[in-house]
Amino acid sequence: MFSISKITARCLPVAQRALSTTASRCKISFEPPYLDAGGPDVPEFPLLNVQMEGYDFTVLEHYGKWVHRTALNMGIEVEDSWATPCEKIHIQTFKPRSVKVESEYDLHVYQRTVQLADVPSYLAPMFIEVAQAGLPEGVNLTVQEHMPEHTEVRFIPDLELKELKKQLDLLGGPSKTKK
Amino acid sequence: MQTTRSLPRNFKLISQLWNTRRQSTAAEATGKWQIVGAACITRPPVVCPPMTPLEAQYSEMLATVEKELSLKSNHELRHEQDLMRVEFLKLGDTEEVDIEEASKQTAVEFEDACTEELKAFTPAPITTEADKKNDLSSLNRALERSLILVVKQKLGSDHQWVLPQAPWVPGETLRQTCERVVRETCGTSLKVKFLGNAPCGYYKYKFPKQARKDGFIGAKVFFYKGMVREASGNVQPGQDVIEHQWLSQDQLDERLKRSYADSVSRFLVSDK
Numbered sequence: 001m002f003s004i005s006k007i008t009a010r011c012l013p014v015a016q017r018a019l020s021t022t023a024s025r026c027k028i029s030f031e032p033p034y035l036d037a038g039g040p041d042v043p044e045f046p047l048l049n050v051q052m053e054g055y056d057f058t059v060l061e062h063y064g065k066w067v068h069r070t071a072l073n074m075g076i077e078v079e080d081s082w083a084t085p086c087e088k089i090h091i092q093t094f095k096p097r098s099v100k101v102e103s104e105y106d107l108h109v110y111q112r113t114v115q116l117a118d119v120p121s122y123l124a125p126m127f128i129e130v131a132q133a134g135l136p137e138g139v140n141l142t143v144q145e146h147m148p149e150h151t152e153v154r155f156i157p158d159l160e161l162k163e164l165k166k167q168l169d170l171l172g173g174p175s176k177t178k179k
Numbered sequence: 180m181q182t183t184r185s186l187p188r189n190f191k192l193i194s195q196l197w198n199t200r201r202q203s204t205a206a207e208a209t210g211k212w213q214i215v216g217a218a219c220i221t222r223p224p225v226v227c228p229p230m231t232p233l234e235a236q237y238s239e240m241l242a243t244v245e246k247e248l249s250l251k252s253n254h255e256l257r258h259e260q261d262l263m264r265v266e267f268l269k270l271g272d273t274e275e276v277d278i279e280e281a282s283k284q285t286a287v288e289f290e291d292a293c294t295e296e297l298k299a300f301t302p303a304p305i306t307t308e309a310d311k312k313n314d315l316s317s318l319n320r321a322l323e324r325s326l327i328l329v330v331k332q333k334l335g336s337d338h339q340w341v342l343p344q345a346p347w348v349p350g351e352t353l354r355q356t357c358e359r360v361v362r363e364t365c366g367t368s369l370k371v372k373f374l375g376n377a378p379c380g381y382y383k384y385k386f387p388k389q390a391r392k393d394g395f396i397g398a399k400v401f402f403y404k405g406m407v408r409e410a411s412g413n414v415q416p417g418q419d420v421i422e423h424q425w426l427s428q429d430q431l432d433e434r435l436k437r438s439y440a441d442s443v444s445r446f447l448v449s450d451k
Contacts, residue, residue, distance in 0.1 A: 103296070125374035125404065132406075133448045137227050 047146035048116040054139040057110050063139055064112035067131055079117040086110045210396035216356030217344035220371050220405045225322040258286035315424040325450040326425040333419040335390040340434050357403040366415030371405040379404050382442040
């Protein structure tokens with residue numbers, strides 16, 4: 001007949017021996033080398049936006065392509081690259097003390113963005129330096145972390161929908177009864 | 180059973196421990212190294228360098244090819260219409276001529292007004308006053324090259340031409356050391372932007388035997404790169420600094436010591 005006390009009596013010395021060997025092993029702290037084989041945990045920038053602005057379209061486009069290629073060459077993953085619509089500026093200079101227009105200018109500020117993903121923190125300053133070294137005249141370079149506003153800017157507003165919503169508001173808002 | 184199997188493994192561990200303990204005592208016998216943070220403050224080029232003869236020739240060729248292949252612009256079409264209008268007026272064909280259009284400014288007049296306005300505009304000179312005087316301590320010189328700040332700093336009992344440096348103090352990060360270096364050697368008016376938290380270069384040197392204090396046999400210098408713009412502010416030399424100069428990369432090799440210049444040139448991006 002099995003009794004619990006007999007089982008424990010048999011298992012106890014074995015358990016004690018096993019525990020004693022593990023305890024002695026813990027005194028000598030040794031970690032297998034494969035745990036550190038991948039290197040230390042490097043902090044990364046999840047998304048970086050490299051924005052380029054300029055008045056000259058061809059120069060800006062070529063620079064944008066060069067930045068894209070440079071990032072790929074440096075081993076940085078390029079998530080996306082896009083263009084935002086240009087900002088059109090109309091400038092009028094007036095003759096002194098009059099309303100007569102002396103000259104008119106039409107300027108367009110074009111923009112390109114290259115989005116980089118998972119940039120290691122040791123590589124980001126190097127990339128920025130290289131991008132700055134190749135910066136042509138007349139181009140402004142900005143490097144920012146990605147914000148929701150940067151995606152919002154890309155959407156083209158639906159003017160028709162806005163107009164209809166305005167009309168609805170004028171009529172007194174949407175109907176409150178449930179249907 | 181378990182003990183006999185683990186015996187050879189334990190023996191390996193013990194021998195490993197013994198070896199590491201021996202190595203650490205060897206390092207302590209040689210001495211401690213002082214950690215020093217140094218700031219490599221760079222002003223990137225302001226203006227593009229002029230084109231080489233080959234580049235100028237090629238760009239000219241590309242421009243002519245582009246012009247030949249392009250369509251006529253609005254300005255050129257307007258000029259052609261003006262000429263046609265003049266012809267019609269000569270022949271007396273007033274029906275086909277739009278008199279309102281004729282009274283407006285012609286394309287030629289518009290072009291002349293534009294060229295006059297361009298002549299009236301003088302761009303800023305590429306060779307500044309500091310270039311003419313060869314004033315090496317001004318930031319507003321050598322606009323086509325990138326400039327690096329080098330100071331004559333007191334290290335121990337001697338003055339040396341180095342990148343501004345200061346020893347690391349426990350309780351701060353190396354980057355904070357470099358920011359302190361900038362404040363102490365260049366004053367608070369110079370706005371430097373450090374790009375990363377990791378150093379970009381390294382240089383090791385031993386102190387001369389008389390200058391070895393606090394058990395330090397030498398120093399290990401870690402360089403951090405910082406950017407400055409031409410309108411960032413002036414350098415106000417601090418306590419240990421006698422002189423400061425903004426040098427381009429080839430001038431650096433002449434000014435700094437050979438081994439130091441080698442370590443520095445390893446992390447500089449060439450601007451040519």
